[in-house]
Amino acid sequence: MDKKLGAVSGGLGIVRVMAAAWLISVMISAVGMVLASLIFYAVGEGQNRIRVSVYVVVVLAVLIGGIYAGHRIGYRRFLWGLALGAIYYVILCLISVVSGCMAAAGWQFCLPFVLLCLGSGMLGGMLG
Template sequence: MEKHLEKESKVMWVLKSLLLSYVITGVLLLLLTIALYKLELNEKTVSAAIIGIYLTSTLAGGVVIGKMAKTRRFLWGMLLGTGYFVLLLLITLGVYHTLNGSGGNLLTAFILCAGGGMAGGMIS
């Protein structure tokens, strides 16, 4: 029975951390939208800001899951970043029904998400 409760708590760690990451993403994207409207930012600036949002969100989620896990924090953070990327990919597929961009862009986004989560886990 204890192992079952332990597994549930680990799943809850991941879900709570992912939820935090996506809330941060939503808030930062809203701020970026306002900045884009007010400041008329160019495409390169917006792309750089989106990369920063990926990193910030997964870093924060990695810190939270690392504090909950207390052991193998970098691994839990990387798991969180991977989960963040997979959900991001599924949302993109659901909205556009295709993957825009090259495989290199997907690989870069995966490395950013997994690396941000891993860094957050190590910081915690």
Template sequence: MEKKTNRGRGAEGKAVWILKALLCAYVVTGILLLLLTLLLYKLNLDEGKVTGGIIAIYVISTFVGGFAAGKMAKVRKFAWGLTIGILYFGLLLLISLGVYRTLQGSGANVLTTFLLCAGGGMLGGMIS
């Protein structure tokens, strides 16, 4: 009976630190998007530079989230970082679908974004 209780706490604990890592990634996203907005306003960046900035923000944010998850997990860090990257992408996709009611861009763009998010999270987990 006691083992089930410990498992429940472990699962709750994992869910909590996964949410903490995702929150960390989205806070970094918000800060970096505000910085990119400021740069866009001050420097009149063209579309290519803004797109590159958004891609960099995805990678940096998932890296930070994966790093945080890896620090909290202490085992199989790369897998937890990858999980954070995938969850980040999934939430990003849900938000995009909610706002635009359709996928923005082609399937190749969505796949590339998925790979960048998953790779950034996994790299963050590995380095932690």
């Protein structure tokens, strides 16, 4: 498959695009989590809805970041979206381990979370 006109090539260009896509995903996640927490604080919802809202916010954030990465890089878009989902998940896990929160999460949260990050990143890359 041919590269799109104006597609990013070279290692440094790809690193810049992936870093920008990751930052976009993190900013969208932060804004989404703040909005969700304010809504749940006002309404007083339970744990199940909070967990679902975390999944939804992260899926949307990684999806939009994957769209950006796939569009900017222009070739093998699904792989770059998948890579963005993996990078997002790994960095989030590293932050969780350093802060001491990973032990409380358990596999019931981690396995679906990694699958959602990888899947939404890949879908976003294909849509980009």
